[in-house]
Amino acid sequence: xxxxxxxxxxxxxxxxxxxxxxxxxxxxxxxxxxxxxxxxxxxxxxxxxxxxxxxxxxxxxxxxxxxxxxxxxxxxxxxxxxxxxxxxxxxxxxxxxxxxxxxxxxxxxxxxxxxxxxxxxxxxxxxxxxxxxxxxxxxxxxxxxxxxxxxxxxxxxxxxxxxxxxxxxxxxxxxxxxxxxxxxxxxxxxxxxxxxxxxxxxxxxxxxxxxxxxxxxxxxxxxxxxxxxxxxxxxxxxxxxxxxxxxxxxxxxxxxxxxxxxxxxxxxxxxxxxxxxxxxxxxxxxxxxxxxxxxxxxxxxxxxxxxxxxxxxxxxxxxxxxxxxxxxxxxxxxxxxxxxxxxxxxxxxxxxxxxxxxxxxxxxxxxxxxxxxxxxxxxxxxxxxxxxxxxxxxxxxxxxxxxxxxxxxxxxxxxxxxxxxxxxxxxxxxxxxxxxxxxxxxxxxxxxxxxxxxxxxxxxxxxxxxxxxxxxxxxxxxxxxxxx
Numbered sequence: 144x145x146x147x148x149x150x151x152x153x154x155x156x157x158x159x160x161x162x163x164x165x166x167x168x169x170x171x172x173x174x175x176x177x178x179x180x181x182x183x184x185x186x187x188x189x190x191x192x193x194x195x196x197x198x199x200x201x202x203x204x205x206x207x208x209x210x211x212x213x214x215x216x217x218x219x220x221x222x223x224x225x226x227x228x229x230x231x232x233x234x235x236x237x238x239x240x241x242x243x244x245x246x247x248x249x250x251x252x253x254x255x256x257x258x259x260x261x262x263x264x265x266x267x268x269x270x271x272x273x274x275x276x277x278x279x280x281x282x283x284x285x286x287x288x289x290x291x292x293x294x295x296x297x298x299x300x301x302x303x304x305x306x307x308x309x310x311x312x313x314x315x316x317x318x319x320x321x322x323x324x325x326x327x328x329x330x331x332x333x334x335x336x337x338x339x340x341x342x343x344x345x346x347x348x349x350x351x352x353x354x355x356x357x358x359x360x361x362x363x364x365x366x367x368x369x370x371x372x373x374x375x376x377x378x379x380x381x382x383x384x385x386x387x388x389x390x391x392x393x394x395x396x397x398x399x400x401x402x403x404x405x406x407x408x409x410x411x412x413x414x415x416x417x418x419x420x421x422x423x424x425x426x427x428x429x430x431x432x433x434x435x436x437x438x439x440x441x442x443x444x445x446x447x448x449x450x451x452x453x454x455x456x457x458x459x460x461x462x463x464x465x466x467x468x469x470x471x472x473x474x475x476x477x478x479x480x481x482x483x484x485x486x487x488x489x490x491x492x493x494x495x496x497x498x499x500x501x502x503x504x505x506x507x508x509x510x511x512x513x514x515x516x517x518x519x520x521x522x523x524x525x526x527x528x529x530x531x532x533x534x535x536x537x538x539x540x541x542x543x544x545x546x547x548x549x550x551x552x553x554x555x556x557x558x559x560x561x562x563x564x565x566x567x568x569x570x571x572x573x574x575x576x577x578x579x580x581x582x583x584x585x586x587x588x589x590x591x592x593x594x595x596x597x598x599x600x601x602x603x604x605x606x607x608x609x610x611x612x613x614x615x616x617x618x619x620x621x622x623x624x625x626x627x
Contacts, residue, residue, distance in 0.1 A: 171590065172597040179587050186583020193576030200569040204562055211558035212376055216368055218551060219379040223365040230358045237350055380555065387552035393545035397538075401436055404485070404535040407528060408432045411491040436539065439481050443540025446474040453547045482536040489532030490525055 171178065367375035412435075413428035420427040448459040449471035459470070591598060 168594050168597060172594045175590070175594060175598075178590055182583045182586040182590070186579050186581075186586075190576040190580040193572045193579070197569045197572040197576070200565050200572070204565045204569065207558060207562050207565065211555060211562065212371075214554055214558065215376055215379040215383065216371060218383075218555075219368045219375065220365070223361060223368055227358060227361045227365065230354055230361060234351060234354045234358075237347060237354070380559070383552045383555040384559075386548045387556045390545040390549035390552065394542065394549055397542045397545070400535060400538055401440075403531070404436055404539065405429075405432050407492060407532050407535070408435065408485055408488040411488040414491070435481060435485070439478060439536040440539050440542055442474045442478040442481070443537075444543045444546075446471060446478065446540060447543040449474060453543045455543070455547055455550070478536060478540060482533045485532040485536055486529045487532075489528040492528065494525075 364375065364378075368379075409429055409432045412432045413426065415428070415431075422430055444453070444455065445459070447453045448456050449462075449467050451460055451467075454460055459467070462470070
């Protein structure tokens with residue numbers, strides 16, 4: 144077909160190609176105005192349409208930002224209220240548990256102080272030294288007797304009495320001093336008791352002071368949330384992202400634990416429900432093992448809901464305490480029963496593995512020595528598998544805590560992802576719209592380049608006509624001047 148078109152005007156393809164090019168240039172030149180309008184209209188229509196879409200996405204982005212902000216503030220307000228309530232509960236517990244005993248503690252300290260005061264007063268009652276008149280008697284006794292035996296005897300008796308009185312008083316003084324030292328030494332346990340009591344009071348006061356500081360900080364954060372400050376929103380967003388990644392990591396670990404749990408009970412379940420039965424493309428034994436694991440997780444959720452640790456099901460938290468305790472006991476009993484069943488299945492799995500290994504050994508005629516060693520230490524992995532089968536259900540029950548944190552933070556993360564996606568699409572639409580706008584201008588210029596030759600001729604003709612009209616007007620002006 145192309146060869147026939149090239150030989151329409153001449154047998155020479157080059158000549159025919161030139162003729163076709165001339166015809167195309169003439170046609171494009173004649174339709175230049177319409178082509179320009181087509182390019183310009185198409186480009187600006189696409190540009191306006193994409194800008195309209197970008198404007199709509201901008202409105203949607205603002206709504207999502209506002210909604211995400213409201214969700215952050217609502218969750219942060221609820222968390223701050225719980226934190227403040229928890230701090231007040233701690234203060235209440237400290238007051239009830241410790242400061243309620245303060246009257247008895249104050250009485251003990253007062254009794255210890257009174258005892259110390261009494262002992263101190265007793266320790267200050269020391270026997271007096273010999274009176275001053277003893278020196279006078281001693282002076283009288285030393286007076287000269289002038290040889291009178293009666294005077295000598297009297298003075299000797301006085302001196303003897305004074306010496307005996309001095310010796311008795313000195314003994315009483317020593318006894319009183321030793322008693323004072325004994326009383327002062329006995330005051331030491333009382334001092335230590337008072338010091339311990341005061342140290343205990345200081346610790347309780349410091350705990351209350353720390354709780355009050357925490358409450359002040361929590362109330363300040365709560366006030367920032369109520370005033371909807373940007374700093375509070377930014378902090379809440381960072382906290383939500385942190386909770387999302389941490390809870391997601393814990394959920395991944397829990398999923399790996401559930402996989403190990405599934406491997407423990409899948410093989411013995413095939414012996415119980417039959418390994419050749421299928422439901423769809425899955426074995427019935429695998430489905431039964433998954434159902435047991437999922438029931439354990441559900442019981443863990445209900446257990447933590449009844450303990451009011453999580454709040455995924457508000458109806459459980461609004462139950463009366465008696466019904467809630469009953470539900471807690473029932474779920475714990477069911478979880479314990481399932482854990483016991485898993486422990487027995489794990490032991491059964493070890494027995495099945497042992498039977499298969501014995502069968503393989505009998506087929507390959509394994510020596511007897513290896514069998515003896517195996518029989519001696521086979522109970523170690525059996526006990527290990529039973530313990531794992533009993534503990535893993537309780538470990539999976541704790542998945543309720545990271546699951547709640549993951550769900551609450553997931554709303555914020557999805558909002559942030561949606562906002563980022565919409566923002567990226569909006570920018571992309573604006574870029575594409577601008578590209579098509581400039582593309583339409585480029586197409587107009589390329590079209591003019593293709594018909595450059597007739598456009599140049601047209602421009603020369605216009606210039607010539609302009610010069611001719613200018614010269615004619617000049618001649619008319621000069622002739623009019625001559626006439627005037």
